[in-house]
Amino acid sequence: MNEEVDMIIDMASDQMKSAIEHLEKELGHLRAGKASPRMLDSVMVEYYGTMTPLAQTASISTPDAKTIVVQPWEKGMISPIEKAIINSNLGFNPDNNGELIRIFIPPLTEERRQSLVKEVHKEGETAKVSVRNTRRDANEQLKKLLKEGLSEDLEKDGLDKVQKETDKFSKMAEEIIEAKEKEILTV
Numbered sequence: 001m002n003e004e005v006d007m008i009i010d011m012a013s014d015q016m017k018s019a020i021e022h023l024e025k026e027l028g029h030l031r032a033g034k035a036s037p038r039m040l041d042s043v044m045v046e047y048y049g050t051m052t053p054l055a056q057t058a059s060i061s062t063p064d065a066k067t068i069v070v071q072p073w074e075k076g077m078i079s080p081i082e083k084a085i086i087n088s089n090l091g092f093n094p095d096n097n098g099e100l101i102r103i104f105i106p107p108l109t110e111e112r113r114q115s116l117v118k119e120v121h122k123e124g125e126t127a128k129v130s131v132r133n134t135r136r137d138a139n140e141q142l143k144k145l146l147k148e149g150l151s152e153d154l155e156k157d158g159l160d161k162v163q164k165e166t167d168k169f170s171k172m173a174e175e176i177i178e179a180k181e182k183e184i185l186t187v
Helices: 002-028 074-087 110-147 152-185
Strands: 045-046 050-053 058-064 067-072 103-105
Touching: 002 152, 045 074, 058 103, 074 103, 103 152, 110 152
Parallel strands: none
Antiparallel strands: 045 050, 058 067, 067 103
């Protein structure tokens, strides 16, 4: 029975970790005024008739905090890449010099910063809800094991461990949210 308790706790911990990783990924796509290659993760380019992620058709770099440079691996791809960036609704205006594409990241307005902070909190709350739902599911599984003959002490230990994991991952989510909020609000 003890192995089953450990398995429930491990599965819950893995699910909570996934929620935090998802939060980090989602927040990575938010523009905080600094250039980041991850801003272009959602851009898909038509490459020989197939929609392909931009990162698989060009190298993407950030020479400074306000510029993203896209260097296509094939010269003929520069126009489709530029078109894909414009059509991606990211609000970028690419500058094509025939060999590479430069994207200048405009500074964020105060209004836009506030709306991004709201978005960050919304994503953070979604992650925290996911962590709490995982805790609830793990607790239900432990209570079910109690009915099947698990000792009350083992159940209580399991519930305590699940709560510690929940607290740990909730704190992580809170720290990630605070860091992203600070990044967005820093002018």
